[in-house]
Amino acid sequence: xxxxxxxxxxxxxxxxxxxxxxxxxxxxxxxxxxxxxxxxxxxxxxxxxxxxxxxxxxxxxxxxxxxxxxxxxxxxxxxxxxxxxxxxxxxxxxxxxxxxxxxxxxxxxxxxxxxxxxxxxxxxxxxxxxxxxxxxxxxxxxxxxxxxxxxxxxxxxxxxxxxxxxxxxxxxxxxxxxxxxxxxxxxxxxxxxxxxxxxxxxxxxxxxxxxxxxxxxxxxxxxxxxxxxxxxxxxxxxxxxxxxxxxxxxxxxxxxxxxxxxxxxxxxxxxxxxxxxxxxxxxxxxxxxxxxxxxxxxxx
Amino acid sequence: xxxxxxxxxxxxxxxxxxxxxxxxxxxxxxxxxxxxxxxxxxxxxxxxxxxxxxxxxxxxxxxxxxxxxxxxxxxxxxxxxxxxxxxxxxxxxxxxxxxxxxxxxxxxxxxxxxxxxxxxxxxxxxxxxxxxxxxxxxxxxxxxxxxxxxxxxxxxxxxxxxxxxxxxxxxxxxxxxxxxxxxxxxxxxxxxxxxxxxxxxxxxxxxxxxxxxxxxxxxxxxxxxxxxxxxxxxxxxxxxxxxxxxxxxxxxxxxxxxxxxxxxxxxxxxxxxxxxxxxxxxxxxxxxxxxxxxxxxxxxxxxxxxxxxxxxxxxxxxxxxxxxxxxxxxxxxxxxxxxxxxxxxxxxxxxxxxxxxxxxxxxxxxxxxxxxxxxxxxxxxxxxxxxxxxxxxxxxxxxxxxxxxxxxxxxxxxxxxxxxxxxxxxxxxxxxxxxxxxxxxxxxxxxxxxxxxxxxxxxxxxxxxxxxxxxxxxxxxxxxxxxxxxxxxxxxxxxxxxxxxxxxxxxxxxxxxxxxxxxxxxxxxxxxxxxxxxxxxxxxxxxxxxxxxxxxxxxxxxxxxxxxxxxxxxxxxxxxxxxxxxxxxxxxxxxxxxxxxxxxxxxxxxxxxxxxxxxxxxxxxxxxxxxxxxxxxxxxxxxxxxxxx
Numbered sequence: 001x002x003x004x005x006x007x008x009x010x011x012x013x014x015x016x017x018x019x020x021x022x023x024x025x026x027x028x029x030x031x032x033x034x035x036x037x038x039x040x041x042x043x044x045x046x047x048x049x050x051x052x053x054x055x056x057x058x059x060x061x062x063x064x065x066x067x068x069x070x071x072x073x074x075x076x077x078x079x080x081x082x083x084x085x086x087x088x089x090x091x092x093x094x095x096x097x098x099x100x101x102x103x104x105x106x107x108x109x110x111x112x113x114x115x116x117x118x119x120x121x122x123x124x125x126x127x128x129x130x131x132x133x134x135x136x137x138x139x140x141x142x143x144x145x146x147x148x149x150x151x152x153x154x155x156x157x158x159x160x161x162x163x164x165x166x167x168x169x170x171x172x173x174x175x176x177x178x179x180x181x182x183x184x185x186x187x188x189x190x191x192x193x194x195x196x197x198x199x200x201x202x203x204x205x206x207x208x209x210x211x212x213x214x215x216x217x218x219x220x221x222x223x224x225x226x227x228x229x230x231x232x233x234x235x236x237x238x239x240x241x242x243x244x245x246x247x248x249x250x251x252x253x254x255x256x257x258x259x260x261x262x263x264x265x266x267x268x269x270x271x272x273x274x275x276x277x278x279x280x281x282x283x284x285x286x287x288x289x290x291x292x293x294x295x296x297x298x299x300x
Numbered sequence: 301x302x303x304x305x306x307x308x309x310x311x312x313x314x315x316x317x318x319x320x321x322x323x324x325x326x327x328x329x330x331x332x333x334x335x336x337x338x339x340x341x342x343x344x345x346x347x348x349x350x351x352x353x354x355x356x357x358x359x360x361x362x363x364x365x366x367x368x369x370x371x372x373x374x375x376x377x378x379x380x381x382x383x384x385x386x387x388x389x390x391x392x393x394x395x396x397x398x399x400x401x402x403x404x405x406x407x408x409x410x411x412x413x414x415x416x417x418x419x420x421x422x423x424x425x426x427x428x429x430x431x432x433x434x435x436x437x438x439x440x441x442x443x444x445x446x447x448x449x450x451x452x453x454x455x456x457x458x459x460x461x462x463x464x465x466x467x468x469x470x471x472x473x474x475x476x477x478x479x480x481x482x483x484x485x486x487x488x489x490x491x492x493x494x495x496x497x498x499x500x501x502x503x504x505x506x507x508x509x510x511x512x513x514x515x516x517x518x519x520x521x522x523x524x525x526x527x528x529x530x531x532x533x534x535x536x537x538x539x540x541x542x543x544x545x546x547x548x549x550x551x552x553x554x555x556x557x558x559x560x561x562x563x564x565x566x567x568x569x570x571x572x573x574x575x576x577x578x579x580x581x582x583x584x585x586x587x588x589x590x591x592x593x594x595x596x597x598x599x600x601x602x603x604x605x606x607x608x609x610x611x612x613x614x615x616x617x618x619x620x621x622x623x624x625x626x627x628x629x630x631x632x633x634x635x636x637x638x639x640x641x642x643x644x645x646x647x648x649x650x651x652x653x654x655x656x657x658x659x660x661x662x663x664x665x666x667x668x669x670x671x672x673x674x675x676x677x678x679x680x681x682x683x684x685x686x687x688x689x690x691x692x693x694x695x696x697x698x699x700x701x702x703x704x705x706x707x708x709x710x711x712x713x714x715x716x717x718x719x720x721x722x723x724x725x726x727x728x729x730x731x732x733x734x735x736x737x738x739x740x741x742x743x744x745x746x747x748x749x750x751x752x753x754x755x756x757x758x759x760x761x762x763x764x765x766x767x768x769x770x771x772x773x774x775x776x777x778x779x780x781x782x783x784x785x786x787x788x789x790x791x792x793x794x795x796x797x798x799x800x801x802x803x804x805x806x807x808x809x810x811x812x813x814x815x816x817x818x819x820x821x822x823x824x825x826x827x828x829x830x831x832x833x834x835x836x837x838x839x840x841x842x843x844x845x846x847x848x849x850x851x852x853x854x855x856x857x858x859x860x861x862x863x864x865x866x867x868x869x870x871x872x873x874x875x876x877x878x879x880x881x882x883x884x885x886x887x888x889x890x891x892x893x894x895x896x897x898x899x900x901x902x903x904x905x906x907x908x909x910x911x912x913x914x915x916x917x918x919x920x921x922x923x924x925x926x927x928x929x930x931x932x933x934x935x936x937x938x939x940x941x942x943x944x945x
Contacts, residue, residue, distance in 0.1 A: 002554075163437040
């Protein structure tokens with residue numbers, strides 16, 4: 001009666017253990033749900049960790065109002081299926097000022113996402129927020145702890161992190177401090193895709209190739225997802241066979257031309273591709289350490 | 301890829317050609333890759349040994365680097381690299397901006413790569429002595445350690461340190477990677493000499509087995525493919541070994557069943573499941589189990605998962621168990637094989653690795669977290685500190701940052717445990733500072749000093765309630781704290797007189813008096829101050845058991861110790877009174893002439909001058925002596941006391 005656990009079984013066990021530790025020790029946890037493939041895996045793991053009970057915390061979607069329509073559809077469906085409460089937060093100031101990715105550049109991300117997240121956490125008084133960040137995504141994340149502390153103003157101090165040994169997580173904090181917990185820290189992009197495949201986890205159809213209306217801006221293929229997209233004079237969206245490797249705000253997320261219409265084909269394409277996952281996101285391009293800076297300021 | 305010519309590229313003839321299968325039959329590829337195992341390892345060495353270069357090479361050769369990353373790497377290499385126009389692999393893994401500027405890794409970073417057979421998680425930690433805690437952290441989850449040696453330098457002090465730490469933390473698989481073979485002409489004599497040196501040393505510290513491999517991280521020799529430059533070497537390449545070495549699972553699964561309970565799952569009245577990760581052994585429905593520390597027994601009814609019930613589960617799996625009987629079981633308990641349950645004790649010997657800038661204070665209570673149990677632990681002064689370079693045992697009164705020592709400790713509640721050697725999950729622990737909440741130490745249990753089952757408290761017939769009732773009062777401790785010369789003793793004296801006049805039974809413990817008797821063996825170091833307060837707390841506690849109202853007048857400068865006394869006593873019994881006099885004012889008064897001496901350098905560790913005073917954050921009473929007279933203050937305190945009784 002012995003067996004060798006596969007790498008996915010060990011990763012799954014580790015993530016489930018982390019979810020349960022938080023629920024046992026935190027006062028008011030929340031799962032940050034961005035509807036992407038990593039969020040899909042997170043939700044699936046949370047459901048496994050607490051089965052047959054539903055996960056004992058709500059889902060929080062920090063919304064920018066600029067996500068793809070298909071993302072909103074899946075979000076609402078998954079909330080219903082999991083039996084979890086769905087909280088949607090939109091920064092009222094950004095809403096009032098009409099902040100959008102076309103006119104406001106990086107201010108869009110700052111206000112809707114970074115500020116919005118802080119406001120939402122403060123509003124509901126969550127002391128622990130589960131996030132789907134992975135250490136393989138980006139160099140500054142390779143050193144982030146699984147339990148990552150944020151000061152009362154949500155800043156991350158990379159030089160002052162608590163050591164994490166064995167499976168022991170120190171979740172103690174003083175009033176005002178909060179913790180971001182990353183249960184899938186040790187998963188890679190390939191692990192995520194394999195797990196989605198193996199476990200048959202629902203994901204947004206935009207990850208699969210289809211003919212979609214597009215325009216090209218600054219070298220990025222952008223999808224014209226709704227009529228808010230300001231077309232230039234004479235510009236006509238062109239139908240291209242595209243899919244997305246990451247999902248965010250549709251005006252900021254570059255598509256790739258692809259014929260991969262099934263999950264195995266997507267994985268195949270990912271394995272044969274030669275550019276990294278985050279390349280399609282506009283915000284990381286600025287400079288080498290830009291993600292680290294954003295994180296210190298409170299961006300997830 | 302402009303600089304590709306500078307990398308000799310064994311990657312092309314790599315032993316693990318995944319690409320063809322990906323392109324030709326993705327479904328077959330996926331099936332194959334779903335059955336990979338996982339190996340976690342740590343690389344030990346410094347930048348000079350080529351550690352970052354080696355890891356960068358492993359990522360590069362296993363195609364974990366994408367074109368855009370490579371382009372960024374090439375640009376960075378030219379800008380800040382150390383390899384001229386060539387690619388500096390080290391830049392791939394040096395993450396944070398601060399480190400990149402300094403050119404050193406200063407923390408623990410985790411890297412990932414995979415072959416057809418295994419997924420690997422690499423803990424990348426700095427090698428210098430001041431980063432011992434980082435290495436211990438990285439090693440705690442590793443199945444294997446790669447000890448890097450620069451072939452030009454041979455076995456160095458740091459090689460010994462790294463090997464010892466890896467061994468101490470319980471890593472059973474050691475690889476000796478003798479690097480930079482290209483710089484010694486791939487000379488077998490150099491390799492053999494280093495190997496012989498290392499073998500002698502390894503035997504001394506108890507490393508029974510290790511695998512030596514001659515490599516060049518920069519040139520790629522014997523990393524993924526066998527090097528033609530070392531025909532004399534018959535062993536595996538580094539990657540072959542990493543792919544084939546057995547992981548620790550078999551040993552853990554062979555152990556007796558233990559699962560620390562993380563969380564009790566009660567969605568409704570009909571279901572009660574115990575969630576946890578199996579530390580050792582295997583379990584199946586019908587197996588008899590014992591719950592520790594209560595000792596109650598039952599049988600496993602089901603192993604519940606979202607995918608349906610399991611016929612059995614093994615060490616390393618996260619599961620939810622239901623039991624056949626309604627037995628008490630909650631977080632912190634351990635469900636174990638009924639026939640071979642773990643021990644329960646409250647006094648232990650352990651190895652402790654100190655990880656905080658603030659040194660260990662023997663006698664101070666810390667939180668101790670072991671598996672899912674959190675208790676209060678008090679550590680005794682170390683038996684010895686270990687010199688990690690020479691492995692000598694040195695006398696020590698405390699442990700500072702990065703120090704490793706052996707010490708006894710006791711806990712306020714019994715712990716269910718195993719030795720660290722048997723189970724990292726039930727024998728490894730962390731210590732947490734109760735004020736800052738920082739993780740200050742990691743520890744590894746050796747054995748219990750005695751079993752707690754043998755401890756029986758004397759049943760006392762005349763209870764503390766009876767003592768208090770006979771005096772017609774509620775026991776309290778009025779704890780005066782403040783700088784030397786603040787007026788603590790003056791005010792405490794006045795309060796006691798007033799209480800005496802009211803017919804109360806009191807006792808005043810004064811700092812100076814106690815130091816002449818009970819605590820005359822203690823000085824004024826931080827550690828002695830902690831012990832001083834601990835003893836006073838115990839005395840005060842005995843007096844409250846006797847029904848007395850106790851007044852104490854000690855500087856008691858540290859929040860942690862005042863809090864320790866508060867926690868020793870019943871809730872509401874401790875009344876903290878901050879006699880708040882500004883330092884300048886206390887120094888001006890200088891009733892005993894002590895400030896003058898301290899300023900002249902004649903008194904060491906004098907509170908306020910060269911030792912800190914941490915004022916209470918929310919004392920029950922605060923007296924500002926610049927505004928309130930001693931008489932009025934005493935009146936105020938008596939009123940407060942009576943209102944609380």
